[in-house]
Amino acid sequence: EVLxxxxxxxxxxxxxxFKESLGQILEAKGLGSLKWTLSHEF
Structure with missing residues (x-):
């Protein structure tokens, strides 16, 4: 439980x-990559 x-x-x-860099991800990679990142993160 501690772990x-x-x-x-x-x-x-x-x-x-991750939330702080969200805007940078949007600008740098676009929505397609953002969707992949979100699915990968969560």
Whole structure:
């Protein structure tokens, strides 16, 4: 259970950084790649 919580915390931190770069991903790669990234992330 502790490992699961640690993994969730790590995922939340990664998710925050992912949201910050969301605009850059849109501009650089376009919606098609964004959809792949979202499906890959979640």
């Amino acid at each position: 699961v919580k640690s993994a969730l915390v790590g995922h939340e931190r990664h998710h925050e950084g």
